[in-house]
Amino acid sequence: MKSLWIFPGQGYQHANMLTHVDSSLLHYVENLLEIHLNDNVQDYLDYVKLQVSISLLQVDQVDKLIAKGFYPQLVAGHSLGIFAAAYACGSLDKENLFKLVKLRAQLMQNAYPYEYGMGIVTGLTLNQLEFLVSQVNHSSMPVYVSNQNTPDQIALSGKLTAIRKVLVLAKKSGASKTLVLKVPVPSHSPLMKPIAHSLCEKLDKINIRTPNCVYLINSSGYSTRKPEFIKKDLSESLIYPVYFNSMISIATDFKPDTIINFPPGSPFRKILSQQFSEQHQIYLDQHIFDDSLFLLNKWKRGLYK
């Protein structure tokens, strides 16, 4: 089995998503970080509890798969998902993962209390959107081209007034869909430099090990097996767009036969079904774990018949 493990970021969290998480792992995290996780809607309005819970959910699933003898050949995280990706490939240990995620969330929560966020444009090319952004972007109206999830769906990040201006221009230029995302932080833009700086200081004291498999890099869209590139991604990815579209294209060149999608949600279902129409795909949060395992074992046998 040659599998690609995909870890989404925030956006698809929901109450009770931690129900099946191993209780000793849950307690470990609560003690380590000195927080209490209630796994409810109120909790998920809090950045720290939200991000820690998502990582906890992903780490739990990684541990369970590895315990059953499944290992990734490729890992791809999206934004927050890179921490679980770095864990799954053996580069980042559990303790540092949760400490880093907590720090990152605290820094994000406090960075831009209001007026900033992200938007999304569908149906324009990168060149077209870059041109529109260049017409609006100004020191008092900062807006940047951000995450590129599919060839024709591109995010914007910056001040909300500036984002709204670009969205209007985009609609006039023929964009089929524009919207402001419910994200209160201008993630994946140069506005996050102070946060990246703090993360970098913390990561300098952490040992990032050589990964056991290929790690796909958020901030370049490329692949690596070198720990220094993973460390850079973990500390600096918030400054750069997530080149998810490119990461997935690169992943296709490695010819995985199975795609394992980690929870929560299935934000990339469309692009993944297009890019991997011939591969086995599984969304872990749509099955109970034993059923997922049954399918994975069945595919594993089928591949080596």
Add this chain to the structure above:
Amino acid sequence: MTNKNHNWASQRDEKNLRMANATSIINNKFVRTENAKELLETLIQPNDRVVLEGDNQKQASFLSETLASVDCARIHDLHMIMSSVSRPEHLDIFENGIATKLDFSFAGPQSNRISKMISSGILKIGDIHTYLELYARLFVDLTPNVVLVAADKADKQGNLYTGYNTEETPVIIESAAFKNGIVIVQVSEIVDKLPRVDIPSDWVDIIIQSDKPYQLEPLFTRDPQNITELQILMGMMAIRGIYEKHHVQSVNHGIGFNTAAIELLLPTYGNQLGLKGKIVPYWEVNPTPTLIPAIENGWIKSIHSFGGEVGMEQYISARPDVFFVGKDGTMRSNRAYGQMAGQYALDMFVGSTLQIDKYGNSSTVTNGRLSGFGGAPNMGSNPTGRRHSSTAWQSLKPTDNPLAKGQKLVVQIVETYNSAKKPVFVEHLDAEKVQKEANLENVPIMIYSEDTTHIVTEEGIAYLYKTNSMTERQEAIEAIAGVTPLGLRSNAKKLNQLRNKGIVALPEDLKVNRLAAKRSLLAAKNMEDLVKWSKGLYNPPAKFRSWS
């Protein structure tokens, strides 16, 4: 004045020295599978030029995986020469610090990664070639120190059987065997007696049995189920407006559903038009299963192939009048000869592409993907060295020049918009941007405007060879470019002027009835039909079987 003691056999001495270093693991040419890594670390030296066989179908996968695992402290800065960069470990060789420079032809399956690796400086490109060019350079300025190739079987003396998938093995081995290079072959099996000898043991230095058979992909198999009515319409127009009009006798079809549609229309629509025996008896093409109905229906006299195709083995063996088959009953392919035939001996090339610009240049290189060329530019260009004549070739001769000669027909069939609803006709090719990103000397254009003689779209055919200025050529392209931004520059008046001059033809001008463009017109509608046509001799790979 040369020194009397000058050593004129220094390369041979060097080779002998390297071989001597490995004697402990070589037993009369044969090396044990588990010693593969040690063998490569002993025989290959830093800065060597190494050819790694990578065909469209056959891959020396055992040797490439082994090379990607060698110690980069011992082997580094290799200059790799590979016709096809298609497997992940082909690029791992660079990422792992074993090689730095690459000369290649085609990188379709690794096009995303290769383009990133070039821009981040991990890999330096020598040049991007057509297959024939790359083979040619093996005998001029890219003679290899070591070649790594694949064969089906070896006998105890070291003779090789390469069979259906001979492809580029002979040309690579020849470039090393007679210029002091080391020839290392992976074989799937070692037997007492070969079906036939494809490569004599004299040319081979090392044979190593692979842990599993080499990788083989059914790349040229197209399921008729996926052919659309639009492709059928374009196929009908091409048959009437090009194949019949120019009396085309010899042809190469590119890979794709447009040409598969034409192959499946010959025994139906072609017969209705009474064209059997009059057009395309001679082919240079891979043995694509969609040709089976035309062969069985008596359309085709001869097919020579670049390589084999999985599942076609038994069928080919049973049709030696049509295919090139050895005394042993298996086909022999040869990519170098195939490319030569495709360049010089054909009346026509018919292919498809991803983008065509306003001048008629086309490319399959799109943003972020450096796919290379493969063999299409050999087929899809006018060989100015051609001297023999044929009816089709003569039919393109300009009438106003007494010294003029004919021209090869180079046909592009495209739908005006691709399936993602992006225009195929564009102001500027993405290839222009890729040139800058990858720092290439030339824009990676697959087929140049000057070589393109016809473009077929669902709107009609543009006879570009008839235009007498670039302006007129552009107008002809615009007239068949539908509602793409380029197409909107045309109008009804311009279209009719071009129709009157015979530069553009619509389906009604060719007496092609759009309502007849139905899937029922295909000689085979699915894979099962192809098996029936082959009288059970064609054996489709599992992924193409929807029945059991």
Add this chain to the structure above:
Amino acid sequence: MEKLYFKFTTTQPVTKFVHVGVVASGDLEIILRPNNHSYSTLNIITGSDGFKSTWSNVLSRFFDRYPLQGDFEINDFGATPGVVNLRLSQVMEVLKNEQ
């Protein structure tokens, strides 16, 4: 999903009901009914959003060449402009064959 409406001034009233194409992936069906106006109406339901201007271009070009007059109902499931044009031209050919 998007609903589009177009109106074109046309001069060749059709007298017959015509149905071509199918609602299948990458394809569309066109239903044409005669009307008594001096224009054609088109009610389009399409699965692909954001292609209004492309539809407008395909239709303008078609009615420019073949000013068929009637009420068109189009159900589109991701057809390319090329397929749309083919189906429209087939409507024209059906009518011509019956003449």
